[in-house]
């Protein structure tokens with residue numbers, strides 16, 4: 001901070017005018033981008049060997065592609081290579097950097113930032129909201145994701161309002177701005193709830209408005225639409241459009257190839273599945289790229305039949321008039337649902353409708369799974385919750401969900417879990433290393449052979465370490481999702497819960513997984529699929545699929 005304060009200079013009108021026309025972002029032609037990794041061989045291989053990218057004032061850019069190594073690095077470049085040029089001696093300051101651009105851009109990565117910007121902590125100029133996984137305390141260790149279902153602990157009591165107030169740093173109009181922004185994304189009625197109680201989609205919206213309240217000059221949003229229900233997506237996009245049109249802040253976002261590209265986006269930076277980059281005016285890029293973007297955008301959600309004449313399988317999960325309440329908030333009301341062997345369910349509903357809460361009853365994580373009393377009843381594998389030991393339940397249910405994704409430990413030191421270890425934790429549904437039997441080792445290897453990288457399936461890049469031996473924490477978000485999905489599958493669970501399980505995966509990966517699930521999930525297993533992108537469901541269009549819809 002002291003360093004930056006020293007650099008406050010008076011800027012002449014002429015200098016200001018020159019600055020107005022400066023690019024927002026500038027990576028000159030021929031730039032190489034390196035990632036700092038723990039592996040020496042990886043550190044010397046550039047992720048981009050010939051990158052060029054300029055964002056001019058008035059342009060709005062989206063980076064389109066799945067959460068590949070390149071896309072992750074691009075986000076890191078923007079966040080961490082924040083360089084500020086002082087107007088007299090051309091000094092450039094690099095803040096902490098996890099990526100390196102070579103040669104360094106002569107005017108810094110963000111040439112439009114002026115010397116007067118230096119009186120603010122430069123990390124406030126460029127903010128990133130990334131949904132790779134929720135930031136948390138500790139050094140990549142486990143945190144208890146089920147805490148939100150029970151009595152909220154004192155340290156988790158921070159309300160949404162307090163969280164947002166902290167971002168306003170005592171501004172006079174802070175309260176008004178909080179109200180306006182929270183209304184615009186449908187969060188005004190949740191302001192006094194503990195932050196931890198918010199649903200996945202509510203949390204995502206909260207993090208975006210919190211970043212806007214900081215009033216950065218650039219806001220980088222990583223997949224802002226993922227996890228949002230259909231009604232929330234246009235609301236968020238029109239809010240972002242309004243900010244972008246005022247250039248306060250400039251917004252750069254990443255989109256998955258299957259996301260609709262907002263009309264106000266003028267330029268695309270497209271990374272295809274072979275890591276080829278096409279960038280420029282939106283309409284030019286769309287013309288050039290293979291049909292994958294437009295095809296997946298126009299795919300209709302298929303009509304799904306819910307009737308089946310097949311013999312009914314045994315009942316695995318039976319909920320009768322089940323309720324979940326937090327004081328006066330009735331989250332689930334008289335829910336009746338029977339899940340049988342062989343069934344393929346889509347569980348759907350808007351953000352906050354109670355999908356995660358319902359699943360936590362099934363997995364036995366929710367304290368209210370023990371307390372349903374007549375006329376309500378909950379039976380899991382023909383037993384009431386209290387008669388089923390938690391480790392036994394963990395062996396019967398395989399689950400991949402945003403909660404598991406966020407909570408799974410990501411240690412980078414010698415205690416970190418490799419891909420092989422991580423898949424192996426699925427036999428007991430735990431988060432720590434377990435020694436496996438030979439039979440279990442074989443099952444892990446089979447899954448790695450079927451779903452792991454290979455040129456004919458999907459490819460893993462920028463490392464020479466075999467996939468199975470790589471640290472889980474070093475994988476891209478899509479690879480991490482894939483490994484956690486293998487973890488859910490490894491014990492052939494009777495109930496398989498796939499909640500946003502394809503998050504971050506690229507097309508090739510999700511195709512591989514879809515095919516595998518269709519072929520290998522047996523008629524003795526039941527599947528519950530949760531996603532705001534229902535057309536990704538592997539069994540869609542088949543007779544086996546049934547819907548369970550929750551309302552607002």
Ligand SMILES: Nc1ncnc2c1ncn2[C@@H]1O[C@H](COP(=O)(O)OP(=O)(O)OP(=O)(O)O)[C@@H](O)[C@H]1O
Nearest residue numbers: 197198199200201202326351352353354355356357
């Ligand atoms: N401890 C709590 N106290 C009060 N309300 C809570 C608590 N925990 C959860 N809620 C509320 O319960 C509702 C359901 O949350 P849940 O996470 O089940 O929704 P969801 O359907 O999974 O949403 P999303 O699509 O966003 O993931 C939300 O409105 C949430 O704010």
